Amino acid sequence: MKPAAFDYARPGSLEEVVSILAGAGGDAKVLAGGQSLVPLLNFRMLRPAILVDINRVPGLSALEADGTGLRVGALTRHHTLETSRLVRARFPVLATAMAHVAHLAIRNRGTAGGSLSHADPAAELPMLALLLDAEIHTRSPAGSGRHAAGGFFLGPLVSALAEDEVVTEIVLPGLPPGTGWGFEEFAQRSGDFAIAAAAATVTLEGGRIAQARLALTGVDETPIRLAAVEADLVGARPGEALARAAAEHARTAVNPNSDLKASAEYRRRLVAALVARVLASAWARAGGGAPAPDGAAERDGAAERDGAAEPDREGSP
Ligand SMILES: Cc1cc2nc3c(=O)[nH]c(=O)nc-3n(C[C@H](O)[C@H](O)[C@H](O)COP(=O)(O)OP(=O)(O)OC[C@H]3O[C@@H](n4cnc5c(N)ncnc54)[C@H](O)[C@@H]3O)c2cc1C
Structure with missing residues (x-):
């Protein structure tokens, strides 16, 4: 399909962007990469009167x-x-x-x-x-x-x-010193949106968890943090039993929908598996000793060392 007709503006400053948006009374859309907006226009799920292309606004790519x-x-x-x-x-x-x-x-x-x-x-x-x-x-x-x-x-x-x-x-x-991380995603094919994905950071102090952050996507109407699971981890020593308990807690804490890709119960089980893995990876990278499941800690540790001479700035002004 083709989009409905729209006007197009390519302002050169943020002031202009904001003034066009304000003048359109809610009938304008910002155009950035266009990778989500253009399909919505093509399917006529959106019919804005004007697109405001921000790609020429200086300073937004720093x-x-x-x-x-x-x-x-x-x-x-x-x-x-x-x-x-x-x-x-x-x-x-x-x-x-x-x-x-x-x-x-x-x-x-x-x-x-x-x-x-x-x-x-x-x-x-x-x-x-x-x-x-x-x-x-x-x-x-x-x-x-x-x-x-x-x-x-x-x-x-x-x-x-x-x-x-x-x-x-x-x-x-x-991130505080002594922080490790984990990321795991399950999708039907490479490049598909996640059926479920999890990410964690864990900060260790004296062998115990000083701070834990755990987030999920694909299992609710928005991405979520698992605050209660995070709170249970603080003060504990990393280990397999703790990972299993956190995974079970996460499984019961989420309330996913069923859709064509997966049932709610399948997503809950995925959450448990992904949470156990991201926690194991995170505390291995934080120096907690439990092996990352796929040897990823060693691989990414090398990448982190490569970044020792990190530049202060990338991207165009
Ligand atoms: C086949 C396909 C597969 C994809 N798979 C994934 C995936 O696995 N994971 C994933 O995360 N994404 C996926 N995407 C989406 C992709 O990452 C998009 O690039 C992203 O969601 C939107 O970024 P964009 O810059 O293209 O935004 P646009 O398409 O330009 O805009 C998207 C929306 O954001 C608004 N907007 C854009 N920039 C701003 C701004 N600076 N201020 C205010 N509003 C703004 C627009 O008005 C519009 O409503 C997929 C897209 C396609 C087409």
Whole structure:
């Protein structure tokens, strides 16, 4: 199918973007990578009066260090997040997850700001934003705004963004020393949206878990954090019995839907398996000793060492 007719604007500044959005009274759509928006237009599921292409706005593709964290411009492409040495050195869990987004052609165009704004309940980046306690920076006629990732995803394809608000960058706070990570996804074919995926970070102090973060996608109307499971892990010593208990807790804590791809019960069982694996990987990488299931810790440890001479800034200004 072909989209319904629309006007097209390609402003050269954020001020112009916001002014066009405000003037359209809710009948405009931001165009970033177009990988989700264009199919929706083609199927006529969306019929905006005007598309506001932000690809010529300067400064939105910057990817730079921020203390021990990162600032990710809204127009940073998925493939940049997957391949950047800076990202791999500071947030290897993010680089690893991005390799699971769609196919290379889509990752070459799709953007960080687009993925968060689109808020697909099975997408990887929203889950990572939630896991890493990201802050989403925006601009609107009211000025600059900030959203905690924790309150940003409201439902399937629904975010906290106002109609005249544009995402400008995503800020990821640095991880504490002694933090390991894990990421696991199950999809029917490589490149498909996840049936379920899980990600974790675990910080060890004196052999005990000082902080645990656990996020899932594909099992609810938004990506979710498993706060109760996280709380149970704090203070414990990593081990197989703890991983099994956390996996069972996670299985009973989720309330997934059944759909054509998988039943709710199948997704619950997947959650248990994925949670056990991401925790084992995370505490192995944090120095807790339990072997990562696939030897991935050694492989990614090498990648982290390669990133020792990490650049401070990548991407175009
Ligand atoms: C075949 C296929 C498979 C895919 N598989 C996956 C997958 O496995 N995992 C996954 O995560 N994604 C997947 N995607 C989606 C892909 O990652 C998209 O790139 C992403 O969801 C949207 O990014 P975009 O830059 O293309 O946004 P666009 O398509 O340009 O926009 C998407 C939405 O976000 C809004 N928007 C975009 N940028 C901003 C901004 N800066 N501020 C405010 N609003 C904005 C738009 O108005 C629109 O509503 C897939 C897409 C396709 C076509």
